[in-house]
Amino acid sequence: MVKDTFGDRVFDVIIHVVLGLTLLIVLYPLVFVAVASISDPAAVLAGEVWLFPKGFTLMGYEKVFQNGEILNGYANTILYTVIGTLINLVMTTLAAYPLARRDFFGRNGFMALFVFTMFFSGGLIPTYLLVKNLGMVNTMWALVIPNAVSVWNIIIMRTFFQQNIPLEVQESAQMDGCSNIQILLRMVLPLSLPILAVMTLFYSVSHWNAFFNALIYLSDRGKYPLQLILREILIQNNMNDMVQTNEESLAKSLMQAESIKYAVVIIANLPVLMLYPFLQRYFVKGLTIGAVKG
Amino acid sequence: MANTSTRSVRYLRREAAKSLRRNWDLYLLISPVVAYFILFHYVPMYGVQIAFKDFLASKGIMGSHWVGLKHFERFFDSYLFWRVIKNTLGIGLYELAVGFPVPILLALMIHEVRGKWFKKTIQTVTYAPHFLSTVVLVGMLIIFLSPRNGFVNMIVQLFGYPPISFLTEPAWFKTIYVFSGVWQQMGWSSIIYLAALTGIDPQLHEAAKVDGASRLRRIWHINLPGILPTITILLILNIGSVLAVGFEKVFLMQNSLNMDSSDVISTYVYRSGIVGAQYSFSAAVGLFNSVVNFIMLVTVNRLAKKAGGTSLW
Numbered sequence: 250m251v252k253d254t255f256g257d258r259v260f261d262v263i264i265h266v267v268l269g270l271t272l273l274i275v276l277y278p279l280v281f282v283a284v285a286s287i288s289d290p291a292a293v294l295a296g297e298v299w300l301f302p303k304g305f306t307l308m309g310y311e312k313v314f315q316n317g318e319i320l321n322g323y324a325n326t327i328l329y330t331v332i333g334t335l336i337n338l339v340m341t342t343l344a345a346y347p348l349a350r351r352d353f354f355g356r357n358g359f360m361a362l363f364v365f366t367m368f369f370s371g372g373l374i375p376t377y378l379l380v381k382n383l384g385m386v387n388t389m390w391a392l393v394i395p396n397a398v399s400v401w402n403i404i405i406m407r408t409f410f411q412q413n414i415p416l417e418v419q420e421s422a423q424m425d426g427c428s429n430i431q432i433l434l435r436m437v438l439p440l441s442l443p444i445l446a447v448m449t450l451f452y453s454v455s456h457w458n459a460f461f462n463a464l465i466y467l468s469d470r471g472k473y474p475l476q477l478i479l480r481e482i483l484i485q486n487n488m489n490d491m492v493q494t495n496e497e498s499l500a501k502s503l504m505q506a507e508s509i510k511y512a513v514v515i516i517a518n519l520p521v522l523m524l525y526p527f528l529q530r531y532f533v534k535g536l537t538i539g540a541v542k543g
Numbered sequence: 544m545a546n547t548s549t550r551s552v553r554y555l556r557r558e559a560a561k562s563l564r565r566n567w568d569l570y571l572l573i574s575p576v577v578a579y580f581i582l583f584h585y586v587p588m589y590g591v592q593i594a595f596k597d598f599l600a601s602k603g604i605m606g607s608h609w610v611g612l613k614h615f616e617r618f619f620d621s622y623l624f625w626r627v628i629k630n631t632l633g634i635g636l637y638e639l640a641v642g643f644p645v646p647i648l649l650a651l652m653i654h655e656v657r658g659k660w661f662k663k664t665i666q667t668v669t670y671a672p673h674f675l676s677t678v679v680l681v682g683m684l685i686i687f688l689s690p691r692n693g694f695v696n697m698i699v700q701l702f703g704y705p706p707i708s709f710l711t712e713p714a715w716f717k718t719i720y721v722f723s724g725v726w727q728q729m730g731w732s733s734i735i736y737l738a739a740l741t742g743i744d745p746q747l748h749e750a751a752k753v754d755g756a757s758r759l760r761r762i763w764h765i766n767l768p769g770i771l772p773t774i775t776i777l778l779i780l781n782i783g784s785v786l787a788v789g790f791e792k793v794f795l796m797q798n799s800l801n802m803d804s805s806d807v808i809s810t811y812v813y814r815s816g817i818v819g820a821q822y823s824f825s826a827a828v829g830l831f832n833s834v835v836n837f838i839m840l841v842t843v844n845r846l847a848k849k850a851g852g853t854s855l856w
Contacts, residue, residue: 257758264652268665271649275726276668278683281694296697344576347569354562359573363580368783369837371587372829373809374816378604379587397579429568458676461791465817476678483682484795510686514679521674529667533734 286310286511290504293511309512312505319513322475329474330456333393337452338445340398341406346433348403349410350419363400377465391466392459392474402448409444410437446531454521475517482513594827607823614827623811630717631807631832634793635785637721643781645729647774650736651762669730681795684723685710711800720796720805735777736770743769775853783840786832808832 253261280300285293289304297303313319347353348360370376376395385391414437422432438445460476467473481487486506563570589604594614596607618624649669656662672680687693688709696706709715743766751761790809797805808828816825848854 254757260758261655264655265661268652268656268661272665272668275672275730278687278726279671281687282683294692296692296694299694340576340579343572347566347573350566350569352562353566353569354559359577362577366580366584368840369588369833370584371589371591372826372833373812374822374826374829375587375590375593376583377817378590378593378822379583395583397583398576403576429566430572433572454674458674458678460676460678465813476676479676479678479682480795483678484685507692510682514682517679518675525671525674529670532670533666 282511282514286508286515290508294504294507306508308505309508309510310516312509313512313516318470318473318478319475319516321471322473322478323516325472326457326475329389329392329459330453332389333396333456334449334453336393336397337399337402338448341402341448342433342438344398344403345406345410346437349407349414351416363403367400380466386466387468387472389472392462393456395462396455396459399452402451406441406444406448409441414440443531443534446528447534450524450528450532457521479513479517483510591826591830593823594830596823598823598826610823614824615831617824618828618831623806626803627806627808627811630804631786631788631809633804634717634720634788634807637717638724638788639781639785641721642725642728642732643778645725646732647736647770649729650733650740650770651766653733653737654740654766655758655762666730669733671730672727673731675727677791677795680723680727681792684719684796688719710796711798713801713804716796716801716804720792724792736773739770739773740766771851772853775847775851779840779843779847779854782843784836785839786836 281298284300284302285298286309287305287307288298288302289306290308292298292303344359344363348356350356380386380391380395385394419432419436422436423429427435458476460474460480463472463474463477467477593604593607595609595611596604597610597613598604598607653662653665656665675683687695690696690706690708695709700706707715709719747765748761751765756764786808788807788809790807790813793805793807794810794813797810809832812825812829812832815821815828819825844854
């Protein structure tokens with residue numbers, strides 16, 4: 250082992266300082282939102298809250314949980330996420346398994362058909378007209394069917410199958426009289442739990458965070474997902490029905506509005522925040538398994 | 544020549560027949576996915592012809608009249624054309640210049656950290672913002688950058704400057720867009736480089752160390768070349784999508800005051816097409832965007848192939 254020189258040690262210190270600063274810059278806004286959500290809005294507005302909550306209150310959370318639209322949006326998002334992710338998982342597996350088989354004639358042709366759509370598309374308007382013609386406007390299906398599968402994820406899953414489940418094993422099962430579908434269900438899928446977990450994570454996060462399809466296809470407010478309601482609160486500053494405007498002063502309603510914004514950010518991200526520590530080891534693996542090997 | 548090609552055609556046909564007989568159920572499995580891609584990706588490509596027609600819902604895509612390049616000409620002559628092109632290119636290139644190198648630098652630095660705990664912490668924290676939705680991210684920007692009580696402006700005022708109205712000032716739009724993107728995605732994007740770095744043969748480092756190479760030199764001569772193929776592939780993908788500036792974030796950050804620097808092709812398509820119901824005109828603008836993107840991707844890919852041998856296809 251060669252010893253570090255003085256220059257190497259200086260270099261080491263510089264790297265740690267830069268990374269430490271990066272850590273602070275990324276972490277601070279997240280911590281601030283959490284702290285502000287349980288602080289007295291007056292103190293937050295006055296700029297007195299920096300790192301620790303001041304004047305502890307759960308008023309923002311109370312207001313959020315009293316609001317029917319947010320709760321309804323939450324329920325809708327859960328429904329869309331569950332159904333959408335199920336469709337995604339089935340479709341991805343259906344495509345990835347045959348494409349992973351070397352004895353599947355025409356796999357390159359199918360692959361080309363899929364991959365081409367990553368680089369060229371009909372664009373927003375023709376897609377919109379199609380969904381409209383199919384009668385899916387203002388239904389849940391407009392949110393889950395047009396995004397039924399992602400080519401990128403098919404590639405990741407196919408690569409996993411190819412690298413982890415040897416074709417020889419499948420061939421011997423075939424000799425024993427297993428059909429391809431039996432091989433998939435009884436051998437391949439039970440051995441593929443890690444990649445299924447990764448896919449569930451990727452797809453469900455994207456459904457949870459999606460708002461664009463809902464924006465263009467949904468007109469019925471009762472069907473709005475959480476993100477559209479969040480957009481009204483956080484971006485359009487529209488929460489008339491949530492803050493008390495009649496009896497209290499303008500200053501008070503302003504403060505309530507402030508409190509609601511912080512609370513709503515935390516609540517919207519709660520499921521991901523809670524699952525994050527458990528899922529972390531999976532997503533790093535998932536992103537690196539199939540990536541860029543084509 | 545003709546002989547070999549007929550023989551290979553015959554061979555392929557026999558292979559296809561054999562595969563169909565043996566693996567007919569695999570074709571059954573993949574058929575819903577093929578149907579999905581044809582219906583939701585290829586049918587819209589066919590529908591793109593409305594860009595060359597005056598689309599009337601009552602007549603349908605087939606029945607509407609051809610009008611040639613009328614809608615394209617209208618777009619090119621429009622006073623908004625240059626604004627939209629300038630903003631789309633400006634944001635795309637700015638993002639490429641700042642957003643592309645940062646994850647590489649981050650990965651190179653994280654790779655040098657020897658303390659396990661610190662390494663894990665920094666990775667966990669920098670990946671986290673990736674999971675925030677665009678709505679929440681823009682909501683946080685609005686809260687933090689508020690000229691009245693956002694904490695960024697409090698810091699600005701601490702140094703004796705007047706508060707800045709970041710989100711309604713056109714001059715700030717692109718910078719906020721790009722740097723908030725770096726904040727959200729740098730950790731996530733670095734994963735792929737970190738994976739490539741762990742694949743580098745440690746013997747190379749040992750040998751260089753014995754030869755007296757400093758750590759900076761080893762990063763420069765071993766780590767960087769080691770991840771160069773990954774960098775090239777991602778660069779091609781990034782350049783190919785410079786014009787495909789993400790609709791969602793621009794749309795959410797946009798307001799009537801910053802339109803001068805925030806109006807991009809995709810928001811323009813949305814406004815005139817979905818909101819204004821000018822289907823043919825919007826489809827023309829969208830098609831223009833897709834075609835330019837596609838040409839850029841193919842060109843960059845060819846250049847990369849010539850220059851370094853790494854390419855997408």
